[in-house]
Amino acid sequence: MPAPTCASCHTARANLRRPRSGQALCGACFCNAFEAEVLHTVLAGRLLPRGAVVAVGASGGKDSTVLAHVLRALAPQLDISLHLVAVDEGIGGYRDAALAAVRHQAARWELPLTVVAYEDLFGGWTMDAVARSTAGSGRSRSCCTFCGVLRRRALEEGARLVGATHIVTGHNADDMAETVLMNFLRGDAGRLARGGGLGSPGEGGALPRCRPLQLASQKEVVLYAHFRRLHYFSEECVYAPEAFRGHARDLLKRLEAARPSAVLDLVHSAERLALAPTARPPRPGACSRCGALASRALCQACALLDGLNRGLPRLAIGKGRRELELEEAPRRSVPAADALTAF
Amino acid sequence: MAAPLSVEVEFGGGAELLFDGVKKHQVTLPGQEEPWDIRNLLIWIKKNLLKERPELFLQGDSVRPGILVLINDADWELLGELDYQLQDQDSVLFISTLHGG
Numbered sequence: 001m002p003a004p005t006c007a008s009c010h011t012a013r014a015n016l017r018r019p020r021s022g023q024a025l026c027g028a029c030f031c032n033a034f035e036a037e038v039l040h041t042v043l044a045g046r047l048l049p050r051g052a053v054v055a056v057g058a059s060g061g062k063d064s065t066v067l068a069h070v071l072r073a074l075a076p077q078l079d080i081s082l083h084l085v086a087v088d089e090g091i092g093g094y095r096d097a098a099l100a101a102v103r104h105q106a107a108r109w110e111l112p113l114t115v116v117a118y119e120d121l122f123g124g125w126t127m128d129a130v131a132r133s134t135a136g137s138g139r140s141r142s143c144c145t146f147c148g149v150l151r152r153r154a155l156e157e158g159a160r161l162v163g164a165t166h167i168v169t170g171h172n173a174d175d176m177a178e179t180v181l182m183n184f185l186r187g188d189a190g191r192l193a194r195g196g197g198l199g200s201p202g203e204g205g206a207l208p209r210c211r212p213l214q215l216a217s218q219k220e221v222v223l224y225a226h227f228r229r230l231h232y233f234s235e236e237c238v239y240a241p242e243a244f245r246g247h248a249r250d251l252l253k254r255l256e257a258a259r260p261s262a263v264l265d266l267v268h269s270a271e272r273l274a275l276a277p278t279a280r281p282p283r284p285g286a287c288s289r290c291g292a293l294a295s296r297a298l299c300q301a302c303a304l305l306d307g308l309n310r311g312l313p314r315l316a317i318g319k320g321r322r323e324l325e326l327e328e329a330p331r332r333s334v335p336a337a338d339a340l341t342a343f
Numbered sequence: 344m345a346a347p348l349s350v351e352v353e354f355g356g357g358a359e360l361l362f363d364g365v366k367k368h369q370v371t372l373p374g375q376e377e378p379w380d381i382r383n384l385l386i387w388i389k390k391n392l393l394k395e396r397p398e399l400f401l402q403g404d405s406v407r408p409g410i411l412v413l414i415n416d417a418d419w420e421l422l423g424e425l426d427y428q429l430q431d432q433d434s435v436l437f438i439s440t441l442h443g444g
Binding site: 002003004013014015016017024027062174218219221222223226234235236249253254256257 | 355356357360407408409411413416417418420421422438439440441
């Protein structure tokens, strides 16, 4: 069974079958189509206006490597400038190698690079220290929860540092579909409602964020890197095997084997979801500590750091966060009560 | 009886971590009654190359979903997947899409 001829140029032998359309393309035609589709996603969604200074969240992994490479190719057409921002989470033996990959890319593609570290931003907390602290409370599975929240904050800080007007991240369609599945499985209606669309417009003073690869499947991202001969860092983070996301990923991959369009179908489903008025989360306010968007008194990042600093890390995640606030409420009222009796 | 085949087997995208970190393997598949196909190759890889956690590479008689297979740089979906009959000097590349991000 020889490979068919490329359905686009009709001359080269096809190298792959596209998951969504089933179209057989050669490597060169596929890479061109992939870039054209990212361009279309950015233009049709008005994600990056002309003149934007774009901070690219760079991890050295496949997604951000492909994102930086594609945007660099499209930058003249889009009239944007790029700045790589990498986050050093302080994960011994893992992040060092990944950051080396980012430095190599920045040098090779002549893109400016800025590295921001958890340790500097978050009062000395590295991810290794967070992991030790959470393991003590028997909740090592929550590492990715902490890291996700802190990385989001760190990227925001890094982007501001370099004067960026926009942030882009490498999330692909599979990442989005996994997140949709996880939100369903956790019954997290608030996140489901917020998760749709290609990004956030930048509420509450945050920089606008978008995900130009959101409609590209994992398979195509990896094949793009392969056919463009891009080198990326592909070791699993030491804390990831504990994460719930792995189960969502396995489930998704099995669904995809039975129905190749399942990934994008799931992303589209989430975009079309509407919550009943009674289920809508309240309009977010501002974090009382840092001013970032928050649905409670403290934003997620400040609540996590607060829990860590008080030696009660698990209080800041999931249901614990409610306990944290309940616990804080009477404490605040204590001085008032004292004042009353004294009076 | 099919003659022995010389084949290049390569692992990437993190899949190499299950093979002692070695990406390229030049292997000789012994002569056998049946022609060598990818289904047989996977069994041979499991016996001869795979170093740890086989469930992260294989599932049932195929590769774990999320591992891409390229035969001579072409997606195996275009070539009959498990039924593709190996030729001498073929190269087979397994790329994990499941690592990192």
